[in-house]
Amino acid sequence: MTTVVPVGDEYDVLVGHGVSDRVPDLLPKGVQRVLVIHPEPLAHLAEPIVRALRQADVEVHEAGVPDAEAAKTVEVAARLWSVLGEAGFTRTDAVVGVGGGSVTDLAGFVAATWLRGVAVVQVPTTVLGMVDAAVGGKTGINTPEGKNLVGSFHPPVGVLCDLDSLATLPPRDIAAGLAEAIKGGFIADPAILDLVEADPVAATDPRSPVLREIIERKIAVKADVVARDLKESSLREILNYGHTLGHAIEHHEGYRMRHGDAVAIGMVYAAELAHRSGLIDDALLARHRQVLSTVGLPTTYAGAPFDDLLIALRRDKKTRGSLLRFVVLDGLASPRRLEGPSEDMMREAYAALA
Structure with a gap:
């Protein structure tokens, strides 16, 4: 089929x-x-x-x-x-x-x-x-x-x-790919999170109908967003959830870190920013770490001084002039932009990753 x-x-x-x-x-x-x-x-x-x-x-x-x-x-x-x-x-x-x-x-x-x-x-x-x-x-x-x-x-x-x-993809690569699917669960389709949490073994099994459903659901999420905003003028930015810090980490690591691993860390960082901004509660913050770690994705990082990452953050495609912009959640499946968070808040959120 x-x-x-x-x-x-x-x-x-x-x-x-x-x-x-x-x-x-x-x-x-x-x-x-x-x-x-x-x-x-x-x-x-x-x-x-x-x-x-x-x-x-x-x-x-x-x-x-x-x-x-x-x-x-x-x-x-x-x-x-x-x-x-x-x-x-x-x-x-x-x-x-x-x-x-x-x-x-x-x-x-x-x-x-x-x-x-x-x-x-x-x-x-x-x-x-x-x-x-x-x-x-x-x-x-x-x-x-x-x-x-x-x-x-x-x-x-x-x-x-x-x-x-x-079929022959290494398990770590499957897990890294799931980071992008999990992202879709947080920003649009929580059923993806439910599938991963209910059976993380099946979610990482290339022969499993569970993984197929996760893949198809995430494709549907992206297809819907892209069809409405091809050139990322507004709505499509939500697909960058976790990518702002994630790309900065990838750059710092010389692209030796898997993209999905970096995005997983970036999602936890975005959740920390949202929590400190009063947008999400303790439970949703904790769920980020729980669902990502259940398939073996990293949720902590202390591999670079924040000042080094800040240079890359200022080059992010969502930055406007000197205004840093992050995609965060205002509740499950309710993404929004957080513009110009204070440097103190960004540093605190980064410290929480360690």
Whole structure:
């Protein structure tokens, strides 16, 4: 059975087992060439996609890239632009991203910038990619100054979430991906939290219908928000819950920390800010630590002086001038922005993470 989650009227996200070979069905008419981008260790996951494209008489080019955040650099993007140029890709050709969130971010960015935009199909192979990075059209690469500071909004023409690709995913990577799903539970769909709390073992089992339901619910949350606010003019900022401090920590750690781990810490920090602002009670603050820790996600951090993180916080995409802005909760499933919290409050909230 394949579940179809529409993202407004723009495109669909397909979730099921053995669906990755349906990439040709999602391509616009007239595509003659496709560049399949994948991490070098995941060439085997790209094989059925390449085979299906060739059977559909499409000229296929493959490009292996580094794994994880190492793929999201201007040097890697420039190499891929060269591949597209040498192969004669035109505006009616396409890119396919196969891999985790870093690769789908990169593939989307390359597609957005080649000839000012060609079609892209995303095939996320991790929980993180499925529930967040591949859906919504946010693309980007990193710079020495911070994460995702260079990017573009470029919606895919379709997303294929093949649950079979999760079978060999390390448990820690599944848990890290769940951080983004749990985020969706806190900001919009508390049923996700209930599912994780009721059976954390099933929530981290790639063969479990529980994990599938969590994935589908989080995709639905993101699809609803993105359909109403593609370019993050207002509503879409709620999807950054936990990301403000999370991105600062990732940058400080040289991107060696899993994105989901950093976001988990960032959500606890946001909850501490909300609690100190009188927006959430003790129980909801405690629930952040409880639900995250039950699947093995970190809820504490003392790996950097706050002054170092503050530099990165001031570069966050939600910052306006010198005004720091955080996504917080005003109750369960009731996100809002907290603008200009005092530096004392931010330091106290950070101290609580230790």
